[in-house]
Amino acid sequence: MLVKIVGLLAISLLITGTVHAIEPSGEQMCSCVCPAGQSGTSTNDTNWTEPTLPSDLFGKFELHHGRGFDQIVSWLFNSTHNKYHANMTICFKRSNENSFDFTITMKDREQTVANINLKNRTELQLQKKIAVRNGAFYVGRQSFHIDQEDFLIVGVNSSKISNPPVLVFKRTGAASSAAVVAAAAATASNTATHNAVSPATRQRNTRGTSDVLPDKFYGNFELDRSENFDEYLTAKGYGWFTRKLVTFATFKKIFARTANKHLFDYSNLTSKKDVFYKNVGLGKKFEGEGLDSTKHEILFTLKDGKLFEHHKPLEEGEAKEETYEYSFDGDILLQKMSFNGVEGRRYYKKTT
CATH class of the missing domain: 2.40.128 (Lipocalin)
Known part of the structure; x- marks a missing residue:
């Protein structure tokens, strides 16, 4: 790496x-x-x-x-x-x-x-x-x-x-x-200035939800490739030095079943830090640790077969409010994120 x-x-x-x-x-x-x-x-x-x-x-x-x-x-x-x-x-x-x-x-x-x-x-x-x-x-x-x-x-x-x-x-x-x-x-310890949330993001945050995660989301997914991700980071103001570090860090996502079909466990594993969320319920906000090691308010919702992960930082730090969209392109888990009309895409291959 x-x-x-x-x-x-x-x-x-x-x-x-x-x-x-x-x-x-x-x-x-x-x-x-x-x-x-x-x-x-x-x-x-x-x-x-x-x-x-x-x-x-x-x-x-x-x-x-x-x-x-x-x-x-x-x-x-x-x-x-x-x-x-x-x-x-x-x-x-x-x-x-x-x-x-x-x-x-x-x-x-x-x-x-x-x-x-x-x-x-x-x-x-x-x-x-x-x-x-x-x-x-x-x-x-x-x-x-x-x-x-x-x-x-x-x-x-x-x-x-x-x-x-x-x-x-x-x-x-x-x-x-x-x-x-x-x-x-x-x-x-300075608090970063938050960028305005785009209309598309606001729309995602207010969409209706289902309370059961579809079977296709369960499993282990490893980052396989990215598209337009460098352009997305550029739109957010990051220089080449930062973009290359982020682009080539390793990412792995795990959605695991629990005894309750309405709840799931979610793991976000990276080459720098891992975060784990237990007993996540769709449409139910909870507090958890973000990748920046600060406390976040987190909400997973489901609409039209797409999963949305919304993070709202609760502590002073560098993190900003973000929403990520997950859907499937064949057997590939596709993550989308956008800023000022520039959309980045990351493709995760299912391993188990």
């Missing part, structure tokens, strides 16, 4: 092994801090760059927590039970007087963009819009900058998103003052 995650991060950066600077060739290369064949310092051009990496970015940083994420991804970064939580690092290291290396490491696997010279970027680096602007390092729309408390903030730069989610990395090898620790704790 870690190999897949790191591989996808590498694809996102178009890293095919180690990338070295090469000699400029015509207009494909940038021999100065301006786009090839142009002059000036317009920050409206995404290939414009400042000539040097800010000195405070040099160093090694470990994943500390995520901020602004909803239920579907927050647990990847914030759960105290997440064994991968502190196993991701980012490092900026000088390779020579004019160049630096950018490295992402997950456990014992790493990918590096080597010898980045902002005054003489390679064609590949120009294509991926590797640049420094206003004190931040960019790979495409993904930004990396140091905040006032010396944390590395990794986020997406978009005028369409007012409060984009971010990953927060803590510098390693540096002393942590009480003020820094307190600020980090305060940041982690």
